Amino acid sequence: xxxxxxxxxxxxxxxxxxxxxxxxxxxxxxxxxxxxxxxxxxxxxxxxxxxxxxxxxxxxxxxxxxxxxxxxxxxxxxxxxxxxxxxxxxxxxxxxxxxxxxxxxxxxxxxxxxxxxxxxxxxxxxxxxxxxxxxxxxxxxxxxxxxxxxxxxxxxxxxxxxxxxxxxxxxxxxxxxxxxxxxxxxxxxx
Amino acid sequence: xxxxxxxxxxxxxxxxxxxxxxxxxxxxxxxxxxxxxxxxxxxxxxxxxxxxxxxxxxxxxxxxxxxxxxxxxxxxxxxxxxxxxxxxxxxxxxxxxxxxxxxxxxxxxxxxxxxxxxxxxxxxxxxxxxxxxxxxxxxxxxxxxxxxxxxxxxxxxxxxxxxxxxxxxxxxxxxxxxxxxxxxxxxxxxxxxxxxxxxxxxxxxxxxxxxxxxxxxxxxxxxxxxxxxxxxxxxxxxxxxxxxxxxxxxxxxxxxxxxxxxxxxxxxxxxxxxxxxxxxxxxxxxxxxxxxxxxxxxxxxxxxxxxxxxxxxxxxxxxxxxxxxxxxxxxxxxxxxxxxxxxxxxxxxxxxxxxxxxxxxxxxxxxxxxxxxxxxxxxxxxxxxxxxxxxxxxxxxxxxxxxxxxxxxxxxxxxxxxxxxxxxxxxxxxxxxxxxxxxxxxxxxxxxxxxxxxxxxxxxxxxxxxxxxxxxxxxxxxxxxxxxxxxxxxxxxxxxxxxxxxxxxxxxxxxxxxxxxxxxxxxxxxxxxxxxxxxxxxxxxxxxxxxxxxxxxxxxxxxxxxxxxxxxxxxxxxxxxxxxxxxxxxxxxxxxxxxxxxxxxxxxxxxxxxxxxxxxxxxxxxxxxxxxxxxxxxxxxxxxxxxxxxxxxxxxxxxxxxxxxxxxxxxxxxx
Numbered sequence: 001x002x003x004x005x006x007x008x009x010x011x012x013x014x015x016x017x018x019x020x021x022x023x024x025x026x027x028x029x030x031x032x033x034x035x036x037x038x039x040x041x042x043x044x045x046x047x048x049x050x051x052x053x054x055x056x057x058x059x060x061x062x063x064x065x066x067x068x069x070x071x072x073x074x075x076x077x078x079x080x081x082x083x084x085x086x087x088x089x090x091x092x093x094x095x096x097x098x099x100x101x102x103x104x105x106x107x108x109x110x111x112x113x114x115x116x117x118x119x120x121x122x123x124x125x126x127x128x129x130x131x132x133x134x135x136x137x138x139x140x141x142x143x144x145x146x147x148x149x150x151x152x153x154x155x156x157x158x159x160x161x162x163x164x165x166x167x168x169x170x171x172x173x174x175x176x177x178x179x180x181x182x183x184x185x186x187x188x189x190x
Numbered sequence: 191x192x193x194x195x196x197x198x199x200x201x202x203x204x205x206x207x208x209x210x211x212x213x214x215x216x217x218x219x220x221x222x223x224x225x226x227x228x229x230x231x232x233x234x235x236x237x238x239x240x241x242x243x244x245x246x247x248x249x250x251x252x253x254x255x256x257x258x259x260x261x262x263x264x265x266x267x268x269x270x271x272x273x274x275x276x277x278x279x280x281x282x283x284x285x286x287x288x289x290x291x292x293x294x295x296x297x298x299x300x301x302x303x304x305x306x307x308x309x310x311x312x313x314x315x316x317x318x319x320x321x322x323x324x325x326x327x328x329x330x331x332x333x334x335x336x337x338x339x340x341x342x343x344x345x346x347x348x349x350x351x352x353x354x355x356x357x358x359x360x361x362x363x364x365x366x367x368x369x370x371x372x373x374x375x376x377x378x379x380x381x382x383x384x385x386x387x388x389x390x391x392x393x394x395x396x397x398x399x400x401x402x403x404x405x406x407x408x409x410x411x412x413x414x415x416x417x418x419x420x421x422x423x424x425x426x427x428x429x430x431x432x433x434x435x436x437x438x439x440x441x442x443x444x445x446x447x448x449x450x451x452x453x454x455x456x457x458x459x460x461x462x463x464x465x466x467x468x469x470x471x472x473x474x475x476x477x478x479x480x481x482x483x484x485x486x487x488x489x490x491x492x493x494x495x496x497x498x499x500x501x502x503x504x505x506x507x508x509x510x511x512x513x514x515x516x517x518x519x520x521x522x523x524x525x526x527x528x529x530x531x532x533x534x535x536x537x538x539x540x541x542x543x544x545x546x547x548x549x550x551x552x553x554x555x556x557x558x559x560x561x562x563x564x565x566x567x568x569x570x571x572x573x574x575x576x577x578x579x580x581x582x583x584x585x586x587x588x589x590x591x592x593x594x595x596x597x598x599x600x601x602x603x604x605x606x607x608x609x610x611x612x613x614x615x616x617x618x619x620x621x622x623x624x625x626x627x628x629x630x631x632x633x634x635x636x637x638x639x640x641x642x643x644x645x646x647x648x649x650x651x652x653x654x655x656x657x658x659x660x661x662x663x664x665x666x667x668x669x670x671x672x673x674x675x676x677x678x679x680x681x682x683x684x685x686x687x688x689x690x691x692x693x694x695x696x697x698x699x700x701x702x703x704x705x706x707x708x709x710x711x712x713x714x715x716x717x718x719x720x721x722x723x724x725x726x727x728x729x730x731x732x733x734x735x736x737x738x739x740x741x742x743x744x745x746x747x748x749x750x751x752x753x754x755x756x757x758x759x760x761x762x763x764x765x766x767x768x769x770x771x772x773x774x775x776x777x778x779x780x781x782x783x784x785x786x787x788x789x790x791x792x793x794x795x796x797x798x799x800x801x802x803x804x805x806x807x808x809x810x811x812x813x814x815x816x817x818x819x820x821x822x823x824x825x826x827x828x829x830x831x832x833x834x835x836x837x838x839x840x841x842x843x844x845x846x847x848x849x850x851x852x853x854x855x856x857x858x859x860x861x
Contacts, residue, residue: 056772059745063819137820 003098005189008181015177016091018170019084023047025167030147032057034158044165047080064145065136066128076120087113100185107178114175122149224624226674226681233672233684235262243636243697245649246305246319250691253300255321255332260647260697261672263686271330271339272300272323276787283789284798288496292326292344293481301325303352303693312359312425312641316702318403320355320364327351329364329396331403335706340487343405346375346480346502347392353418359429363463366394367418367434376479385443389415393434395463409470409503413459413514414567415441419524425532425641428550430464433535435526451541455518458526458537460553465513466505474510475503490717492795508568515557516566517548518574525591529615530641534579536600538589545589545602547618549579580618585611590631593638595645595675603630603650610650610673612680624680626671629653636697644699648673651692658685668692709773711794718796720765725749730841737762743777743791744769745818747843751826755839758806758832767796778814788814803830
């Protein structure tokens, strides 16, 4: 097998380095909208913290008995930085090694990491949405409040959107670049 | 016989009907030529959209300010200033009581007249509103970010603060000219008949800090004993001057209705305040004894403090030449208004048949040429003809107040003939007139008193409103009328009722204010001495017979909401901190039998309600501002035991110690 082309190396290298920005940008956002909140409420998830209207959302969640959302509860915030650092290093190594096997391995790493991250996110959403206090003031039989994994969902009087934020789009961008490089290498650089 | 009677009856009826037909009709604006055909469209602010202008309106004898949207005329808020306001606890809560302190003690009311919005280079900057207290002389400063009164300063040596609080071009000063001349506070036990010897017309210059807005009386001018009515600062070239209208230059001290209306001309007093500052710097000022209160509300501690000051700096015009000049002005001028360029000063002699317009350039020349017509109590009187730009002839009856449209025109209100008259300043020609309903006082054009008027609307603030609204007994709604002045003809658009008597108002583009409007107070910036920053910090502390409750409120419960151990003879202070950090989530608080108002606590704020229990028993308390779907459940109890009882002080929320204990015993016995 031929080694990776120079252009592929550059794409992979730059794409991986771009992940550095995710240390300083929110990865994901959950937006809520209701008639009483015409300006909307927004919670942003970073690699190591939460920001936005978390306290206001907690204030509303207490009606339905949802647990208080606190940063301390998420061990993920302690390790996500290292995971991203690992991906950056792996991406740079893949670019330098110029091996197509390495490229496949890197894409697998990305896909598996992404899948784990989404599963983890879904699980937290499930946990919050279903594990409701028995003391809740408002109990709607059969109602769960799990936010959408991605996209839009109606939760009582709120409309909830769950979408990647800037940092998340950068990760998605790296995935697209890696897939593009892979297709290019296997089709045009046999 | 019968037919004769019938005939004569018919004849009488006919005459009666005929007479009635001859009675002058009053169409009151309905469908007439001065009502704009598309009026409804022009004042309609569609649901969900906002008004274009804020209209900050004096509440007159209610002592407050109201915030109105234009062009809809919708009342958006009442800002309590000089009067207690039970709705928010203003002047009732422990934090705000000091705001109404004066050298006479606590005063729960005043008569607020004139609004002045802060300016930079004579243009509105949207930072503060100032308003005068007329009865117990005071000036208040209101923040246009929190829409709350932040500071009130009392004016000593004053007998009615009417000529106030108009501000200089860069809001260096607000002024306070006394409506009643008085002997100095420190030596005031003199015969009333000694008016001419002992009474002075004090004018105070209240300095305003550029960044904080903090006020202080910089100096007082001891001018001759006359009555000061209204005032305006110069602009542009005349920015170093201030102009005050006067009446009672007859110096009468009784039956002023007659005795103060004798002279053909009273005066407009021109004050060179830059010169006054120079004299002050030269040490010409003299400190005099005078007591006055200075009250400041601190947004960080959410509390006010009142300090009694005891001296004031005065300047005697006799020792300060070239600082004051009198310009003769026909018959008891009310308005004294400076046009947007600062070149013209319009006097409105409320008993005069003309509107005199003075020229600042001519005034400067007359002063340089010493073109005087004698003096009044040592102050040079300038020759009328030498300072006059011209007179508007036959404008109407009872000119009162003038504002400007920014197109070279002035609009003057006429109290007696009940109309607004638009005239060209340069040419002194009447352009248009339109009736008001009825007896208009002041008027307001957005930016009208500034160098940058937005000549779209004029609002007439009327003194009489009978037949304009549904009747409400002997006391009727106070009223304003909105006119479109963007075209050639002034067109009536809307009647709207106002809160209190709207003496004067200023209007300002919403864009200058709405972006600064505060949403919440940050909990971490709350430095109230009794703040409770979380439910875990909630507690009840006894200090002798004082019981301090450190209480929190959040949707929808208080912590603590069960309190025991209070005894008759105790004074209970509920220091309630609203833990919410979201816009539009105030909580209220009230206790049965508390001899005060509720408190209304904004997110992040701490307010204190004082309660002296009068009965033994269990007293309920609850949230008074609908806060959530569980608002009705936001309630609690305080147990009051007899004096000397040994019920220990205890408090909690969400637990029920007795019931829990009972459960435990049950469990143990089962085992």
